[in-house]
Amino acid sequence: MKGLLALPQWLWAQLRHEVLVLPSRSFVFFAALLLLVLPLFYDDPYVLRIITMTAIFAIFAASWDLLAGFTGQVNFGHALFFGVGAYTSALLSHHLGWIPWITVPLGAVLSMATGFLVGIPCLRLRGSYLSLATLAFPLILTGMLFAFPDFSGGELGISGLKRLVVSTVGNYYVAVLPMLILCFGIWKIGDSNTGLIFHAIREDEVACRASGINTTRYKLLAFALSGLFAGLSGALYAHFMRVAGPSALEVALSFQVVIWGIFGGIATIYGPVLAVFLLYPLTEILANFDMFKEIRLLIFAVIVLLVLLFMPQGLTPWIRDKIELVCPRCKNRNVFTRHQCRLCGAELR
Amino acid sequence: MSRKLLLPAVAAIGLVFSQAVWSQNIKFAILGPMAFVQGENHWAGAEMARDEINKAGGISVGGKKHMVEILKIDTNEIQSVPDATNAIERAITRDKADFLIGGFRSEAVLAMQEVAMDNKKLFLGVGAAASKLGINVEQNYERYKYWFRASPTKDVDLAKTLFAVMGSVAQQIRTDLKKEVPKVAIVAEKTAWTEGLIKAAQANLPKMKMEVVGLWQPSAVATDVTAELSAIKRAEADIVFTIISGPLGIVLGRQMGELQLPAVAWGINVEAQKDGFWQATAGKGNYVSTLDTYAEVESTPKTIPFVKAFKARFKKSPIYTAATYDAIFSLKQVIEQTGTIDAEKLIPAIEKMEYVGTGAIVTYDKRHDLNWAVGKTSGIAVEWQDGEKVPFWPPQTKGMKPFKLPKH
Structure with a gap:
């Protein structure tokens, strides 16, 4: 009996002392909870579809942040990984008849391998040269797909794919659950020793090498991990949409993820995720109002520009700095209403 | 009845009445990239059809007249395929469209076709030429039978x-x-x-x-x-x-x-x-x-009057996506013939239908593609x-x- 009670007690203690003490963590916790229970009391297929798509793109945005935000390898061709995941899963499903539960993970694995392979030539490049080089990769893959239309479906892609589950609510959970787990996992990677090295590579790669760290290995690891998560999101996208086409490799998608990343705040993981949850449904919400239908993309652009103008670090760091204070002694965060640090007791202001 | 109760009662009756009138409309969702010339023509063709049908009293369904209501659904499909699928989902589940008409970019229409078929909604394609859309009907009739390609003819x-x-x-x-x-x-x-x-x-x-x-x-x-x-x-x-x-x-x-x-x-x-x-x-x-597709020639007896009316109203010639006009009128024909808007009952009627449109004489093959013939659909x-x-x-x-x- 005592053992049975130990787990809930531990969970409650963690929740009380690690999550509910900070507004940002509380927000993420309750938002995740809301996402998990939403279909139980609101099952509008249109809303569930938008959130499903948002969840898929949130994984994609978080994967970009791991590579570009944490490691500083700013990728302008991130749609490559998304497309590789989508096409691998679609082609295996279409040509071999394999079920999506097998092809989706395989799509992610091949995308991880692609990340590793793409990372090799990119090791020699830095800054804007790296970004421009990465821009070329999805274009090359698109050209290859068009060169073999009988195999790849050419301009139309592969359509009529099977879904992982049939029901709308089922599809919702197929996207939302992996999103919550993977985004938490990516955030933990960023918070780990490996994440610290990623940070160090971004800040000063030479110093990092001088400290005895094999930066080549870590940069390749960042490419591979980023490819894995982006590939999984691409594969989920293909089976949710039931189509994997050249639009999964479009330059527009690569830039879209950069916008999400910068809008939300890079090197945060939760920033790009929140950005997707704000920006992706925004255009849909605007489409529901006649007066905004025609100018919704303009409104979208104005909002992004205003945020970047007044919050150059991105939305989430700006909000976080308003609602939380960093302890000058122990560097831990506290809710802005506190006068003393919750951990070391130092004066906060 | 006291004055206090009179106003809410009138309002309630008005609301019920307006709901009843509203629900009598037959809703056609017009799907297209509305910021582009293709979408503009989708919408223009549909507007002409709506106005002509409503002016003549609407569509008769089992003896009752119903007005035509068209819903402008911007799919943004040229820029984003997911936007297109979201738009068609909104048209079906939120706007409660009875029929779906339009589409342009083939990759997007293939994705939209899946959403329409999931919801068993009649979808008349006006714009995409990819053969695959019709092949789907042939390969899996039960799922894809709700799709018809009203215009243009398939790529082949x-x-x-x-x-x-x-x-x-x-x-x-x-x-x-x-x-x-x-x-x-x-x-x-x-x-x-x-x-x-x-x-x-x-x-x-x-x-x-x-x-x-x-x-x-x-x-x-x-x-x-x-x-x-x-x-x-x-x-x-x-x-x-x-x-x-x-x-x-x-x-x-x-x-x-x-x-x-x-x-x-x-x-x-x-x-x-x-x-x-x-x-x-x-x-x-x-x-x-x-x-x-369109010129002031007698492709059919309806072509010249349609092109002239289109030019007079919109100050430009129609392009092929203006065939939403024909799609709505062809549906009117089968709805009045069958006396229902039930897709399951309309499909066999559309399959057998011969409809003289403004740009083509429409008959469908087993893939629900237009039968190609010089002077008819060419x-x-x-x-x-x-x-x-x-x-x-x-x-x-x-x-x-x-x-x-x-x-x-």
Whole structure:
């Protein structure tokens, strides 16, 4: 009996002392909870579809942040990984008849391998040269797909794919659950020793090498991990949409993820995720109002520009700095209403 | 009844009444990229159909008249495929559309088709030509039977039309220029969709007693093709077979005129279908010809009145996506015939239907594609002659004018 009670007690203690003490963590916790229970009391297929798509793109945005935000390898061709995941899963499903539960993970694995392979030539490049080089990769893959239309479906892609589950609510959970787990996992990677090295590579790669760290290995690891998560999101996208086409490799998608990343705040993981949850449904919400239908993309652009103008670090760091204070002694965060640090007791202001 | 109760009671009755009237409308969701010319024509065609039907009292369903309501659904499909699927989901589940009409970009329409089929909604395609849409119906009838391609004909049939007109142009060259084997230069923009047509042209033209002198594939956004055209001039081509959907069509037309190329351009040139082509080429686009859908000729008895009314209302000629007009009227025909808006009962009626539209005489095959026939669904061919877009094919259609060759 005592053992049975130990787990809930531990969970409650963690929740009380690690999550509910900070507004940002509380927000993420309750938002995740809301996402998990939403279909139980609101099952509008249109809303569930938008959130499903948002969840898929949130994984994609978080994967970009791991590579570009944490490691500083700013990728302008991130749609490559998304497309590789989508096409691998679609082609295996279409040509071999394999079920999506097998092809989706395989799509992610091949995308991880692609990340590793793409990372090799990119090791020699830095800054804007790296970004421009990465821009070329999805274009090359698109050209290859068009060169073999009988195999790849050419301009139309592969359509009529099977879904992982049939029901709308089922599809919702197929996207939302992996999103919550993977985004938490990516955030933990960023918070780990490996994440610290990623940070160090971004800040000063030479110093990092001088400290005895094999930066080549870590940069390749960042490419591979980023490819894995982006590939999984691409594969989920293909089976949710039931189509994997050249639009999964479009330059527009690569830039879209950069916008999400910068809008939300890079090197945060939760920033790009929140950005997707704000920006992706925004255009849909605007489409529901006649007066905004025609100018919704303009409104979208104005909002992004205003945020970047007044919050150059991105939305989430700006909000976080308003609602939380960093302890000058122990560097831990506290809710802005506190006068003393919750951990070391130092004066906060 | 006290005054206090009177107002809410009247309001409630009014609300109930307005709900009843509202629910009597038959809703057609018009799906298209509304910021682009294709979507504008989707909507314009639908507006004309709505106004004409409602002016005549609406659609009779089992003896009861229902007004037509059209919903403008911007799919943004040219820029985003997910936007298109979200839009069609919204039209079905939020706006409660009874019928879906439109679509343009094939990849997006394939994705939208899946959403429509999931919801068992009748979807009349007006804009996408990819064969795959119809193949789906043949391969899995129970799932995809709700799809019909109302316009244009599928890509394979478009090719049939292209070669049929090519044969006619070549024959005129043989007769007028005494050249038994006309020379053809293929100019296709460097995009994926042109590949199939290029292969078909290279295979079929020699069989049609024409010589292919070369293939040129400039970029879809090239701003100068004088090098290609100079080479074509040196090769003494009589026909420039164009496979162009983008602004390259204007560049080609203008520079053919500037170089005084003694050849006609025939094929697909979407820019040449537009009224502004002559101005865009600075008056140099003579002898450029292209496939088209509408002109003031008697493709059907309804064509001329429709084109005139469209021009009068919108101050421009309709393009092929304005066939939403025909899609709505064809549905009106089967709804009145069957007395229902139930998709399951309408499908067999649509499969058997013959509908005389404004641009085609519509009958469907087993893939729910239009049956292709010259003069019925093949569309028309037009040639720019001294600033006017002149229809010249099929020659048996009333109102067609002679095709002109450049001076040699």
